[in-house]
Amino acid sequence: MKHKDRDKRTEIRLAGEGGQGMILAGIILAEAAAIYDGKNAVQTQSYGPEARGGTSKSEVVISEEAIDYPKVISADILVATSQEACDKYTGLMARGGLLIVDKDQVGRVLVHQAVRAPISRLAAEVVGQPITANVVALGVLVGLSGVVSREAIEKAVLARAPRGTEEINRAALAVGFAEAARIAGG
Amino acid sequence: MTARLMQGNEAVGWGALAAGCRFYAGYPITPSTEIAEMLSRELPKLGGKFIQMEDEIASLAACIGASVGGLKALTATSGPGFSLMQEHIGYAAMVEVPCVIVDVQRLGPSTGQPTSPSQGDVMQARWGAHGDHPIIALSPTSVRQAFDLTVQAFNFSEQYRTPVILLLDEVIAHMREKVELPAPDAVRVVDREITRVPSEWYLPYGDALSDVPPMASFGMGYRYHVTGLFHDPAGYPTQRLDEIGPWIERVFRKIERNLADIVLVEEDGTDAANTIVVAYGATARSAQHAVKLARGQRAKVGLVTLLTIWPFAEEVIERVAHMARRIVVPEMNLGQLALEVERIAGRRKVVRVNRANGEMVTPMMILEAIEGK
Numbered sequence: 001m002k003h004k005d006r007d008k009r010t011e012i013r014l015a016g017e018g019g020q021g022m023i024l025a026g027i028i029l030a031e032a033a034a035i036y037d038g039k040n041a042v043q044t045q046s047y048g049p050e051a052r053g054g055t056s057k058s059e060v061v062i063s064e065e066a067i068d069y070p071k072v073i074s075a076d077i078l079v080a081t082s083q084e085a086c087d088k089y090t091g092l093m094a095r096g097g098l099l100i101v102d103k104d105q106v107g108r109v110l111v112h113q114a115v116r117a118p119i120s121r122l123a124a125e126v127v128g129q130p131i132t133a134n135v136v137a138l139g140v141l142v143g144l145s146g147v148v149s150r151e152a153i154e155k156a157v158l159a160r161a162p163r164g165t166e167e168i169n170r171a172a173l174a175v176g177f178a179e180a181a182r183i184a185g186g
Numbered sequence: 187m188t189a190r191l192m193q194g195n196e197a198v199g200w201g202a203l204a205a206g207c208r209f210y211a212g213y214p215i216t217p218s219t220e221i222a223e224m225l226s227r228e229l230p231k232l233g234g235k236f237i238q239m240e241d242e243i244a245s246l247a248a249c250i251g252a253s254v255g256g257l258k259a260l261t262a263t264s265g266p267g268f269s270l271m272q273e274h275i276g277y278a279a280m281v282e283v284p285c286v287i288v289d290v291q292r293l294g295p296s297t298g299q300p301t302s303p304s305q306g307d308v309m310q311a312r313w314g315a316h317g318d319h320p321i322i323a324l325s326p327t328s329v330r331q332a333f334d335l336t337v338q339a340f341n342f343s344e345q346y347r348t349p350v351i352l353l354l355d356e357v358i359a360h361m362r363e364k365v366e367l368p369a370p371d372a373v374r375v376v377d378r379e380i381t382r383v384p385s386e387w388y389l390p391y392g393d394a395l396s397d398v399p400p401m402a403s404f405g406m407g408y409r410y411h412v413t414g415l416f417h418d419p420a421g422y423p424t425q426r427l428d429e430i431g432p433w434i435e436r437v438f439r440k441i442e443r444n445l446a447d448i449v450l451v452e453e454d455g456t457d458a459a460n461t462i463v464v465a466y467g468a469t470a471r472s473a474q475h476a477v478k479l480a481r482g483q484r485a486k487v488g489l490v491t492l493l494t495i496w497p498f499a500e501e502v503i504e505r506v507a508h509m510a511r512r513i514v515v516p517e518m519n520l521g522q523l524a525l526e527v528e529r530i531a532g533r534r535k536v537v538r539v540n541r542a543n544g545e546m547v548t549p550m551m552i553l554e555a556i557e558g559k
Contacts (some may be wrong), residue, residue, distance in 0.1 A: 070357065
């Protein structure tokens with residue numbers, strides 16, 4: 001029995017610790033799809049009552065058609081930026097789905113085909129701002145999956161960037177794209 | 187307006203402004219707080235008033251006062267605050283003052299799980315205030331509908347001089363969807379009827395040809411009494427049976443005679459179905475997906491989405507129950523509106539699908555019930 005219309009909806013789950021910016025990353029991804037790529041998108045989230053810490057996840061469903069059920073049924077893409085999030089959600093992915101982990105935060109991955117990207121290290125050392133890790137993650141995600149266009153994600157990131165941080169956010173996204181290209185090139 | 191990615195709570199705020207709301211009093215509580223945040227920013231731009239009160243009891247009291255003063259008033263809360271507001275929901279029903287109360291349902295009872303969704307306040311919305319009183323409660327299934335039903339809630343409250351409850355759940359409230367809101371002049375707005383008689387003739391609860399007496403706002407120069415005691419047509423306390431009985435009958439009649447206007451229901455494929463899913467709020471989104479999958483398996487399944495929760499859609503449920511062998515009622519609670527469906531359709535036909543752990547009812551759970559597993 002088919003559990004969802006796989007051809008029609010793409011489901012992305014971004015999960016980590018509260019404070020890492022995963023919910024904002026989901027919002028930006030959904031805006032890229034809905035506003036700049038002209039598709040339909042729904043973003044939902046779940047998080048604990050804490051301001052920082054605890055698991056936090058953001059879910060995005062993208063479709064050319066109207067979206068009914070707003071949550072992820074079986075993620076086509078999972079970005080995990082904490083060990084706990086990786087452990088919890090890897091088993092809930094669609095078969096053949098794309099798993100991206102921040103290899104500085106996630107030591108143990110239960111499947112072979114995971115993409116291990118040094119997301120937080122790239123943010124800290126190459127971009128120079130650890131806080132941009134969520135934007136680096138978006139660059140890796142979009143660079144590898146093409147789930148939204150590069151133009152759309154760049155516009156969406158810049159539209160959400162606080163004034164004065166446009167360049168650093170643009171740079172973070174570019175670092176993510178470059179990492180995706182490096183991974184894809186093997 | 188161009189397309190935007192918008193949260194349900196934000197859409198409630200825009201809906202309130204479009205409906206003409208110019209007063210908000212509330213006490214912030216997750217998962218409703220974005221409504222207060224948004225209106226604290228936007229109301230002053232339109233000359234409206236925003237007050238953060240000391241608690242939820244005072245919040246609704248302030249709204250009732252503002253409404254008697256002629257403004258359309260809104261408050262928003264979640265379960266714990268909704269419990270505190272019940273006293274004044276009864277008061278608003280008794281004094282027939284229009285106001286809109288948003289309850290964004292979270293997992294309870296008590297503090298429960300503030301960031302998790304629930305549909306646990308369905309019966310509280312109907313019966314939380316003591317005494318016999320009619321109530322209208324609406325429940326949106328999307329961000330766009332959060333806008334539309336907020337406007338509708340104000341329109342009903344103004345038209346029928348009654349408190350109206352907008353029941354959201356955390357999913358609809360926090361979900362971001364692509365929406366395009368209508369231009370302000372494309373929104374149908376209903377304003378309360380204001381009396382035309384001179385002040386010495388005015389009877390705040392008695393001079394109506396319809397069941398809804400016209401109002402006079404405080405400040406217009408009309409002196410009248412507003413009390414939670416049973417009152418006579420002039421508004422003064424009464425113990426006369428021939429005034430108390432007719433009052434109760436009238437306030438119920440003003441809703442019951444207008445069910446065709448008030449009971450908003452969406453039906454999809456119910457005319458040729460042997461299984462019907464009855465859903466509301468975020469759970470209706472799960473139901474839509476389940477029905478689509480079931481139809482892919484050639485199941486004859488229909489979907490009834492209740493936008494108006496109270497008064498309950500008795501006529502629609504009676505009609506579909508007549509044809510259907512099975513009625514599936516999914517809810518994020520342990521069975522609340524299912525009690526109403528069972529009352530109309532009979533318990534044997536109704537299959538409850540319940541989840542009350544802070545997660546949505548999934549399409550698969552509903553699909554299994556449709557297939558009779």
